Amino acid sequence: MLIDFTFGGRLKVPLIVSPMFLVSNPPLALACCSRGVMGSFPAHSTRTREVFSDWLQDMERGLAEMDSPAPYAVNLVVHPTNERYPGDLDLCIQHKVPVVLTSKGAPDDVFNRIHDYGGVAFHDIASARHAEKAAAAGADALIAVCAGAGGHTGTINPFALLNEVRQVTDKPVILAGGMSTGQDILAAQAMGASACYFGTRFIATRECLSDDVTQQMMIAATAKDIFFSAALDGAPANWLRPSLINEGLNPDEIAAYAPGKRVMNQAAKARYSKIKSAGHGVGMIQSVESAANLCDRIIDEYVRARMSFGESLKDSPVSEMG
Ligand SMILES: Cc1cc2nc3c(=O)[nH]c(=O)nc-3n(C[C@H](O)[C@H](O)[C@H](O)COP(=O)(O)O)c2cc1C
Numbered sequence: 492m493l494i495d496f497t498f499g500g501r502l503k504v505p506l507i508v509s510p511m512f513l514v515s516n517p518p519l520a521l522a523c524c525s526r527g528v529m530g531s532f533p534a535h536s537t538r539t540r541e542v543f544s545d546w547l548q549d550m551e552r553g554l555a556e557m558d559s560p561a562p563y564a565v566n567l568v569v570h571p572t573n574e575r576y577p578g579d580l581d582l583c584i585q586h587k588v589p590v591v592l593t594s595k596g597a598p599d600d601v602f603n604r605i606h607d608y609g610g611v612a613f614h615d616i617a618s619a620r621h622a623e624k625a626a627a628a629g630a631d632a633l634i635a636v637c638a639g640a641g642g643h644t645g646t647i648n649p650f651a652l653l654n655e656v657r658q659v660t661d662k663p664v665i666l667a668g669g670m671s672t673g674q675d676i677l678a679a680q681a682m683g684a685s686a687c688y689f690g691t692r693f694i695a696t697r698e699c700l701s702d703d704v705t706q707q708m709m710i711a712a713t714a715k716d717i718f719f720s721a722a723l724d725g726a727p728a729n730w731l732r733p734s735l736i737n738e739g740l741n742p743d744e745i746a747a748y749a750p751g752k753r754v755m756n757q758a759a760k761a762r763y764s765k766i767k768s769a770g771h772g773v774g775m776i777q778s779v780e781s782a783a784n785l786c787d788r789i790i791d792e793y794v795r796a797r798m799s800f801g802e803s804l805k806d807s808p809v810s811e812m813g
Pocket of ligand 1: 509510511512513514533566594615636639640641642643667668669670688689690691692767768769770771772
């Protein structure tokens with residue numbers, strides 16, 4: 492299936508505000524969709540299937556009140572260890588969720604079931620091998636999660652990952668990790684990506700679930716405060732150093748752990764609730780603002796970047812040669 496990344500002109504910029512556990516919710520997703528940016532949330536941010544069903548209804552009601560909103564997306568962990576997966580997928584099918592962001596594991600017939608109701612599925616990948624498997628299984632696009640992303644992160648540089656992915660598949664790629672501005676979206680397109688995934692940039696928005704303390708921590712942080720480790724839950728992830736220290740963990744000690752060793756501290760159970768995650772782009776968060784304003788600014792930056800980049804190319808050596 493060929494994906495139109497403007498979704499029939501409803502996306503003003505090729506941007507998905509990515510799903511973030513205990514951060515994203517319907518108000519954040521709706522604010523983004525209202526401005527022409529795809530909003531999303533993870534199904535597993537809801538405590539029960541009933542709450543998930545309520546969130547889907549909130550989305551439908553909210554979007555029905557808007558004029559030509561962007562489509563929304565839901566993140567589903569499609570791994571056998573996720574006990575809620577089959578029932579949550581049934582709910583996505585029932586509500587015809589326009590875009591399903593599948594992550595983890597090897598999906599069985601999930602992509603066929605999404606296509607059957609007219610939905611599309613974008614699958615998280617962090618290596619060319621993952622990309623090959625997801626493309627063969629029928630994903631419509633690949634979310635390339637690169638080094639520096641918030642949450643469970645990839646470890647590969649974006650140029651290197653995109654180039655390797657291109658050797659195994661021509662599926663569209665959505666680039667993720669460390670991006671914050673409209674200019675970043677243009678740069679990703681120049682690298683061959685069809686769209687971008689911004690998470691961290693939206694943690695300090697009024698609509699989302701993050702509390703004041705978390706948002707102030709994000710404002711105070713820069714890339715140097717991001718601590719990479721798989722020791723908290725076994726998967727490579729980026730954590731906010733001050734939040735680890737607040738929970739009695741010593742990042743320098745954890746950094747010396749042998750691969751595979753896990754943090755045994757009770758505090759490790761407080762991942763996302765007390766131990767906060769963010770990506771390398773955290774330094775671009777300078778205030779708490781509405782997601783709608785932030786989307787408008789990113790769209791404006793993107794339009795300006797396109798114009799000024801076009802101008803700057805006129806002076807480049809290649810155009811002189813041409
Ligand atoms: C606090 C936080 C929670 C996250 N939770 C999820 C999640 O539940 N599901 C998911 O697919 N990705 C999750 N992510 C990863 C994002 O969807 C996305 O890949 C990442 O934020 C992109 O990198 P960036 O944060 O540098 O923009 C999370 C990221 C953050 C920062």
